[in-house]
Amino acid sequence: MAGAELTGQATIAGPWRLALRRLRRNRVALAAGASFAVLVAICTVGAPIWVALVAHHGPEYENLSGSISDGGRVVPVVADDGTPIGPGWRGAYLLGADANGRDLLVRVLYGGRTSLVIGLGSAALCLTLALSLALLAGYRRGITDTVIARGLDLIWSFPVYLLAVAIATVLAVNGVHLGPIEIPSDSTLIPIVVIAVVYVPYAARPLRGEVLALREREFVEAAIAHGAGAWRTMTRELLPNVLNTALVLLALIVANNILTEAALSYLGVGVALTTPSWGNIIEAGASSIVTAPMLTIAPGVMIVVAAVSLNVLGDGLRDALDPHGVVRVDR
Amino acid sequence: MIRFVVRRLAGLVLVLFAVSLAVFALFNVIPGGDPALRLAGRHPTQQNIAQIRHDWGFDRPLPVQYLDMMDHLVIRRDIISYQDQTPVMPTIETGVPRTLSLAVGAAILWLVFGVTIGVLSGLNAGRWLDRVLTVVALTGISIPIFWLGMVLLYLFTYRYRDVGVFSWIPIGGYASWSDPIEWAKHLIVPWCVLAVVSIGFYARVVRASLLDARGADHVRTARAMGLSRSRVLFRHALRTSLIPVVTLFGLDFGATVGGTVILIEKVFGIGGVGQYAQESVAHLDLPPLMAITLYGAAIVVVANAAVDIAYAWLDPRIRVA
Numbered sequence: 065m066a067g068a069e070l071t072g073q074a075t076i077a078g079p080w081r082l083a084l085r086r087l088r089r090n091r092v093a094l095a096a097g098a099s100f101a102v103l104v105a106i107c108t109v110g111a112p113i114w115v116a117l118v119a120h121h122g123p124e125y126e127n128l129s130g131s132i133s134d135g136g137r138v139v140p141v142v143a144d145d146g147t148p149i150g151p152g153w154r155g156a157y158l159l160g161a162d163a164n165g166r167d168l169l170v171r172v173l174y175g176g177r178t179s180l181v182i183g184l185g186s187a188a189l190c191l192t193l194a195l196s197l198a199l200l201a202g203y204r205r206g207i208t209d210t211v212i213a214r215g216l217d218l219i220w221s222f223p224v225y226l227l228a229v230a231i232a233t234v235l236a237v238n239g240v241h242l243g244p245i246e247i248p249s250d251s252t253l254i255p256i257v258v259i260a261v262v263y264v265p266y267a268a269r270p271l272r273g274e275v276l277a278l279r280e281r282e283f284v285e286a287a288i289a290h291g292a293g294a295w296r297t298m299t300r301e302l303l304p305n306v307l308n309t310a311l312v313l314l315a316l317i318v319a320n321n322i323l324t325e326a327a328l329s330y331l332g333v334g335v336a337l338t339t340p341s342w343g344n345i346i347e348a349g350a351s352s353i354v355t356a357p358m359l360t361i362a363p364g365v366m367i368v369v370a371a372v373s374l375n376v377l378g379d380g381l382r383d384a385l386d387p388h389g390v391v392r393v394d395r
Numbered sequence: 396m397i398r399f400v401v402r403r404l405a406g407l408v409l410v411l412f413a414v415s416l417a418v419f420a421l422f423n424v425i426p427g428g429d430p431a432l433r434l435a436g437r438h439p440t441q442q443n444i445a446q447i448r449h450d451w452g453f454d455r456p457l458p459v460q461y462l463d464m465m466d467h468l469v470i471r472r473d474i475i476s477y478q479d480q481t482p483v484m485p486t487i488e489t490g491v492p493r494t495l496s497l498a499v500g501a502a503i504l505w506l507v508f509g510v511t512i513g514v515l516s517g518l519n520a521g522r523w524l525d526r527v528l529t530v531v532a533l534t535g536i537s538i539p540i541f542w543l544g545m546v547l548l549y550l551f552t553y554r555y556r557d558v559g560v561f562s563w564i565p566i567g568g569y570a571s572w573s574d575p576i577e578w579a580k581h582l583i584v585p586w587c588v589l590a591v592v593s594i595g596f597y598a599r600v601v602r603a604s605l606l607d608a609r610g611a612d613h614v615r616t617a618r619a620m621g622l623s624r625s626r627v628l629f630r631h632a633l634r635t636s637l638i639p640v641v642t643l644f645g646l647d648f649g650a651t652v653g654g655t656v657i658l659i660e661k662v663f664g665i666g667g668v669g670q671y672a673q674e675s676v677a678h679l680d681l682p683p684l685m686a687i688t689l690y691g692a693a694i695v696v697v698a699n700a701a702v703d704i705a706y707a708w709l710d711p712r713i714r715v716a
Binding site: 354 | 539549650657699
């Protein structure tokens with residue numbers, strides 16, 4: 065970069081590059097992004113490595129009657145009164161075991177996969193729906209816009225958690241049977257779809273506002289005058305101009321959705337109990353918080369770390385991408 | 396003004412109608428399969444199913460089913476839970492004071508602390524206090540509140556029970572209004588936990604809008620006229636920057652009463668409407684959930700209309716829009 069300036073070459077930094085430069089100077093946001101990346105890495109790549117090299121058992125391996133040596137003593141994994149072993153410096157059961165003698169750390173790592181897949185998957189689905197609706201409403205305007213806006217208002221009028229719980233419960237009874245679509249009631253797709261749908265208005269409303277404003281601008285009129293069709297106008301003219309907002313929303317919505325997955329699983333209508341997820345592990349450990357607090361604390365800390373890093377990153381992204389901000393001199 | 400109120404109330408009726416249609420669609424039309432089997436809950440008996448078929452008339456046309464459902468839910472208010480044959484509406488009504496106690500207390504906390512933190516943050520924008528408060532606010536919105544409640548309950552009532560400060564905190568439950576001290580003792584921890592998320596959120600909103608307001612023309616004029624800093628802040632800048640808080644509060648209070656309390660009431664065993672919803676969810680018992688969803692959404696819609704009308708009264712420009 066410096067070289068380009070010295071030779072006097074006119075390099076034009078695009079808005080994305082300028083945003084990247086601003087983001088790179090925001091150390092807190094960078095650290096947050098890095099910590100989320102590390103979290104994803106240890107749950108996806110780290111989990112099987114930990115199992116293969118250190119723990120030697122998977123997330124479903126139950127060990128009700130076994131014992132391990134802990135600091136020279138032989139200790140049962142689950143004591144006679146049902147109390148599981150607590151955390152300690154050892155390879156297997158580093159964070160202790162749960163009531164079925166399963167390795168808590170391994171379960172938290174594998175549960176993180178489920179929670180992250182649901183958080184990322186539902187956020188992607190949510191934003192895709194929100195962007196499509198916003199582009200359609202903003203481009204067509206008139207009656208299409210009215211219908212979409214009222215539909216969003218309707219979802220908006222339900223309290224989020226109550227709506228999510230209601231939809232999830234209705235679907236939990238016997239899954240989804242809509243024509244060719246068959247989703248069994250214990251599928252991970254159900255929480256993904258439920259969480260995505262209830263947050264669509266939160267993403268679609270600001271996006272629609274922006275698209276409506278952009279639609280009035282000269283460059284859109286020019287594109288249409290040049291003969292650009294609906295698809296081209298939406299994807300080439302309107303979409304790139306709302307992507308910055310969408311990117312900020314993405315970080316915030318992933319954080320939010322990870323929290324919502326935990327809440328739904330805690331209420332028993334999230335991820336099926338057979339699959340570990342952060343919310344499920346908390347729910348399963350809730351009754352024994354007095355004897356084995358780590359079962360509640362460990363997955364909760366993972367959720368907080370994931371959500372804090374995404375929220376801080378989102379905040380940094382907003383500062384970096386802020387399209388309405390006063391033009392800043394970039395050094 | 397009257398025209399605005401009439402128009403807004405007409406809109407309210409329309410939205411309520413749409414909400415009721417959505418609840419009907421959600422519970423009776425969308426899922427497919429035998430609706431009677433779904434309403435019967437986790438362990439249906441033949442007798443229950445026959446009774447549900449009789450009560451709800453699933454073989455009739457959809458509009459008739461819709462009218463019938465609304466008749467049961469709103470006019471006759473006689474729907475029953477098929478788990479144990481208990482009427483739904485009286486159970487909801489006994490839960491309302493508990494849920495409201497929880498929500499109102501939490502709302503006071505989050506307004507006071509959210510605005511205070513937001514103002515401190517906004518006045519010190521860019522300085523270290525602002526950065527610390529920003530991280531605190533972002534952490535607040537990143538904590539699963541039910542988890543925070545469980546951990547605090549564990550710490551206060553078990554782990555550090557012996558520490559004198561915490562010894563008076565009850566393990567959960569609810570005490571009636573008639574003994575205000577016990578009432579507050581039971582609710583203080585739930586209030587704080589429920590408020591945490593919103594404090595973070597409100598602080599961010601107040602900070603942003605205070606920063607906007609500080610650059611506004613009327614604030615500059617006030618300063619140019621030689622008013623003291625504190626007078627400019629409290630009488631002029633803060634006043635305009637609290638407007639978005641009013642809007643947010645209208646939305647959030649309804650959403651809290653209708654939604655977030657489900658989690659907190661389960662953790663603390665408060666026994667309000669939220670816990671009733673949560674227990675119905677656990678039994679896959681749909682009739683109570685149906686009623687709570689409908690009334691919960693109705694509360695949010697009415698609260699929004701009330702905020703809009705209050706707004707129009709405060710700010711005449713809105714009446715035209």
